[in-house]
Amino acid sequence: MMTAVPQSTISLGWTASAKKKLAGRLKVIKPFDPYHSPLCTCPPKLTLNVYTGCGFECFYCYTSSYAWGRWGRTCDRWGPRKDVLRGLEKDIAALADAGPPLTRMPVVLSLSSDPYPDSPLVNEGELRLTRGCLERLTTAGWQVHIQTKSDMILRDLDALDPERALIGLTITTADRRLAARMEPFAPPPERRIDALAEAGRRGFDTICRIDPLVPGVNDAAAPLAELVQRLRDAGVRKVITSTFKKRWDSARRFEAAFPQEAASSAELYEPGLVQGYMYMKEDVRRGIMQRLREIVHDHGMAFSCCREGFAELNDGCCDGTTQNEMKD
Numbered sequence: 627m628m629t630a631v632p633q634s635t636i637s638l639g640w641t642a643s644a645k646k647k648l649a650g651r652l653k654v655i656k657p658f659d660p661y662h663s664p665l666c667t668c669p670p671k672l673t674l675n676v677y678t679g680c681g682f683e684c685f686y687c688y689t690s691s692y693a694w695g696r697w698g699r700t701c702d703r704w705g706p707r708k709d710v711l712r713g714l715e716k717d718i719a720a721l722a723d724a725g726p727p728l729t730r731m732p733v734v735l736s737l738s739s740d741p742y743p744d745s746p747l748v749n750e751g752e753l754r755l756t757r758g759c760l761e762r763l764t765t766a767g768w769q770v771h772i773q774t775k776s777d778m779i780l781r782d783l784d785a786l787d788p789e790r791a792l793i794g795l796t797i798t799t800a801d802r803r804l805a806a807r808m809e810p811f812a813p814p815p816e817r818r819i820d821a822l823a824e825a826g827r828r829g830f831d832t833i834c835r836i837d838p839l840v841p842g843v844n845d846a847a848a849p850l851a852e853l854v855q856r857l858r859d860a861g862v863r864k865v866i867t868s869t870f871k872k873r874w875d876s877a878r879r880f881e882a883a884f885p886q887e888a889a890s891s892a893e894l895y896e897p898g899l900v901q902g903y904m905y906m907k908e909d910v911r912r913g914i915m916q917r918l919r920e921i922v923h924d925h926g927m928a929f930s931c932c933r934e935g936f937a938e939l940n941d942g943c944c945d946g947t948t949q950n951e952m953k954d
């Protein structure tokens with residue numbers, strides 16, 4: 627049985643119906659709500675997907691199951707959200723009218739697509755839509771949290787206020803060849819580590835998601851320790867992680883990309899689904915989380931896990947965006 631985690635957000639009136647009502651008033655910004663999961667301990671936040679779909683083709687991607695037909699490097703059905711810049715301007719005005727606490731919440735780019743696509747068909751380097759969104763949000767005084775797998779974020783640091791921005795890179799392994807099998811079209815890990823180091827040198831708070839940890843693929847202690855050491859050297863403050871939760875399509879891609887590991891880890895998974903996801907057994911997940919937590923703590927960094935139900939393992943807020951950890 628997984629532990630249900632109390633929702634501190636309820637005290638702020640951040641309920642499912644309040645979020646639904648707000649979502650109906652906004653065009654492109656949405657309240658973050660991963661299907662009302664009791665396992666999500668995120669503080670209240672807003673989210674903006676500049677693009678729909680993604681071309682990095684990470685085998686473990688969870689969004690592909692609902693962005694079906696809008697996912698894949700050469701798929702021609704994904705791209706920028708319609709009128710995203712105009713929609714954002716309207717949302718910024720609407721939220722300014724609403725005032726706090728909404729206006730104190732961070733806006734996260736992006737949680738179901740990458741804000742820096744770099745495919746033959748969709749390229750933020752040319753479109754500059756993420757940059758346009760960041761400029762508008764920063765000018766309006768919003769806190770932003772950027773979560774990406776791309777070092778293209780460095781292009782936009784000049785559009786951000788280091789006092790009001792959190793820079794997060796996702797890096798699942800420091801091993802370039804393994805990363806190419808896991809995330810074939812994402813920039814290689816060393817470029818992402820360098821991006822974190824550069825953002826830190828320029829005064830930004832930085833975090834890294836080592837996420838997901840896939841059994842038998844990237845969860846061994848020694849390579850994780852090497853990655854964490856490199857993150858510490860790059861000045862990263864916090865590591866956030868979660869275990870690989872399979873969905874129907876990512877399970878198939880796992881079998882295709884890592885047949886041996888997929889077969890040998892099959893028995894680690896619970897029968898049945900938790901909100902559409904296949905979870906590993908609780909003791910297995912806890913063991914994986916604790917192993918990385920120890921490594922992260924040995925390197926003097928903070929640790930959190932995401933949607934595992936182990937809030938007691940977290941140092942502060944699970945996603946690094948709380949008012950405590952970001953500026954008021």
Ligand code: SF4
Binds near residue numbers: 682684686688689740
């Ligand atoms: S970067 Fe994120 S959204 Fe894109 S394919 Fe990878 S996991 Fe999916």
